[in-house]
Amino acid sequence: MKKTKNRWLIALSAIAIHLSIGAAYAYSVYKNPLVDNMGWSESHVTLAFTVMMALAGFTAAFMGNFVERNGPRKSAAVAAVLFGLGQAGSGIAVVLDSSILFIITYGLLSGFGLGIGYISPVSTLVKWFPDRRGLATGMAVLGFGMGALITAPAAAALMESIGISSTFYILGASYFVLMILGASYIAPPKEGWLPDNLKKAAAADEQTIKKDLRQLTANEAIRTKHFWMLWSMMLINTSAGIMMISVASPMAQDIVGLSAAAAAAMVGIMGIFNGGGRLGWAAASDYLGRQNVFIIFFVIQLIAFVTLPMTTNIILFQILIFLVVSCYGGGFSNLPAFIGDLFGTKQLGAIHGYLLTTWSLGGILGPLLVSSIRGSTGSYIPVFYVFLTLISFAFVISLFLRADIKRMRNNEKRNTVYSKGGIPV
Structure with a gap:
C-alpha cells in the first residue's frame, strides 16, 4: 500500500x-x-x-x-x-x-x-x-x-x-x-x-462533521443563484481593494496631507495587511464561518467608506485603508473554502476559475472608477460614496446568502432523521 x-x-x-x-x-x-x-x-x-x-x-x-x-x-x-x-x-x-x-x-x-x-x-x-x-x-x-x-x-x-x-x-x-x-x-x-x-469525530458522532451544502459540477454551479451572489460579492470586494491599492499614495497625500515619503511607507505596510489578511481572515473563517467573514468584510468597509471622507486624522485614515486592503486579501483566501462549502469539491478548481473572472474585472473596474471620478470632479471624496453604495449592495447580498445557507442546512436536518442505531428512518 x-x-x-x-x-x-x-x-x-x-x-x-x-x-x-x-x-x-x-x-x-x-x-x-x-x-x-x-x-x-x-x-x-x-x-x-x-x-x-x-x-x-x-x-x-x-x-x-x-x-x-x-x-x-x-x-x-x-x-x-x-x-x-x-x-x-x-x-x-x-x-x-x-x-x-x-x-x-x-x-x-x-x-x-x-x-x-x-x-x-x-x-x-x-x-x-x-x-x-x-x-x-x-x-x-x-x-x-x-x-x-x-x-x-x-x-x-x-x-x-x-x-x-x-x-x-x-x-x-x-x-x-x-x-x-x-x-x-x-x-x-x-x-x-x-x-x-475527523475520524475520531465520525466514530463518536457522525453529525459532528459539517458536510458541504451539495456536490455540484462547474456547469451545475454556475446555474445556481448562490454562484452569482458570491460572484457579485467578490467583484465588489475586489474592485474596492484594487481601487484603494491603485491610488492609496496620492489619495493620502491629497486628503490628509501625508508626505510622499510617509505615503510610500504606508504602501509598504499595505502589502503586509494584504498578505496578513489572506492568512488571518482565512484561518478565522474556520471558526466564524465563511459567510460570516464576508459579512464582516462589508461591515468594515461600510464603516471605512463612511469615515474616510470626513476624517482629517492621518493615523485613522491609514488604519481604515489597511483594513480595506486586508478585506481585499481575505476575500481571495476565503473564496476556495467558501466554494467547497457551497458546491463541494467535485470540480472546485473549475468553479474557482470561473469566480476568478472577478479578479480581472475588478482590476479594470476599480482603477477605472477612481480615475474617472477623480478626473471629472477633481477630488477623491466622491469615490468613497460610490464605493459605499457598491459595498452596501454587497452587504445585502451577503445577508441573503447567509440566510439561504442556514435555511438549506435546517431543511437538510429536518429531512434526515437518525435513529439510535444511526439508520435513517
Missing part, C-alpha cells in the same frame, strides 16, 4: 508554487531599469505587465476544467514550464533588445503560467484540509501575496550586480525549480480520506 502523504507538506508544496508566481507583483522593480537602460517606451514596458495580469485572470477562469481533468501535478508542472520560460525568456528579449518579444515572454507566457499555477493546488488543498479549509487555502494565497516581498529586493540586487538579462535567467530558473518541486509532491488524497481528528 502506498503511504499517505503528509498534508502539511502538501500545503508547503502549494506555497512553493504560489510564492513563485506571486513574484509577478514585484514587476515595478524592472520598470525603470528597462526604460532607462534599454530605451524602451514606458507604455511598452507597462503593457507587458498589463497583458500578464489580464491573461492570468482569464486563464484561471477558463483553464479550471483543464486542471480538473489533468490533476494538480500535471497542471502545476505545465504552469512551471510556462512561467519559468516566460521569465527566463524575458532575459532573451533584453539581449535581443526586443520590447515586442518581452511582451510575448513576460506578458503572454508568464500570464498563462500564472493563471494555471494559481488554481492548480487549490482544490487539492481543500480536500486535504476538510477541517481547516480556510487556514490551508490562506497559507497558499499568503504565499502568492508574499512572493513580491522576496523577489523585489532579490531582483534589485541582482540587476545591480549582474545585469537585467541575467537576472531574468536566474529568477526564471529559480521559479521553475521551486514550482516543479511543489508539483512533484502535490496530489489529491484517496477518496473518502479524513484526518485523524
Whole structure:
C-alpha cells in the first residue's frame, strides 16, 4: 500500500508554487531599469505587465476544467514550464533588445503560467484540509501575496550586480525549480480520506462533521443563484481593494496631507495587511464561518467608506485603508473554502476559475472608477460614496446568502432523521 502523504507538506508544496508566481507583483522593480537602460517606451514596458495580469485572470477562469481533468501535478508542472520560460525568456528579449518579444515572454507566457499555477493546488488543498479549509487555502494565497516581498529586493540586487538579462535567467530558473518541486509532491488524497481528528469525530458522532451544502459540477454551479451572489460579492470586494491599492499614495497625500515619503511607507505596510489578511481572515473563517467573514468584510468597509471622507486624522485614515486592503486579501483566501462549502469539491478548481473572472474585472473596474471620478470632479471624496453604495449592495447580498445557507442546512436536518442505531428512518 502506498503511504499517505503528509498534508502539511502538501500545503508547503502549494506555497512553493504560489510564492513563485506571486513574484509577478514585484514587476515595478524592472520598470525603470528597462526604460532607462534599454530605451524602451514606458507604455511598452507597462503593457507587458498589463497583458500578464489580464491573461492570468482569464486563464484561471477558463483553464479550471483543464486542471480538473489533468490533476494538480500535471497542471502545476505545465504552469512551471510556462512561467519559468516566460521569465527566463524575458532575459532573451533584453539581449535581443526586443520590447515586442518581452511582451510575448513576460506578458503572454508568464500570464498563462500564472493563471494555471494559481488554481492548480487549490482544490487539492481543500480536500486535504476538510477541517481547516480556510487556514490551508490562506497559507497558499499568503504565499502568492508574499512572493513580491522576496523577489523585489532579490531582483534589485541582482540587476545591480549582474545585469537585467541575467537576472531574468536566474529568477526564471529559480521559479521553475521551486514550482516543479511543489508539483512533484502535490496530489489529491484517496477518496473518502479524513484526518485523524475527523475520524475520531465520525466514530463518536457522525453529525459532528459539517458536510458541504451539495456536490455540484462547474456547469451545475454556475446555474445556481448562490454562484452569482458570491460572484457579485467578490467583484465588489475586489474592485474596492484594487481601487484603494491603485491610488492609496496620492489619495493620502491629497486628503490628509501625508508626505510622499510617509505615503510610500504606508504602501509598504499595505502589502503586509494584504498578505496578513489572506492568512488571518482565512484561518478565522474556520471558526466564524465563511459567510460570516464576508459579512464582516462589508461591515468594515461600510464603516471605512463612511469615515474616510470626513476624517482629517492621518493615523485613522491609514488604519481604515489597511483594513480595506486586508478585506481585499481575505476575500481571495476565503473564496476556495467558501466554494467547497457551497458546491463541494467535485470540480472546485473549475468553479474557482470561473469566480476568478472577478479578479480581472475588478482590476479594470476599480482603477477605472477612481480615475474617472477623480478626473471629472477633481477630488477623491466622491469615490468613497460610490464605493459605499457598491459595498452596501454587497452587504445585502451577503445577508441573503447567509440566510439561504442556514435555511438549506435546517431543511437538510429536518429531512434526515437518525435513529439510535444511526439508520435513517
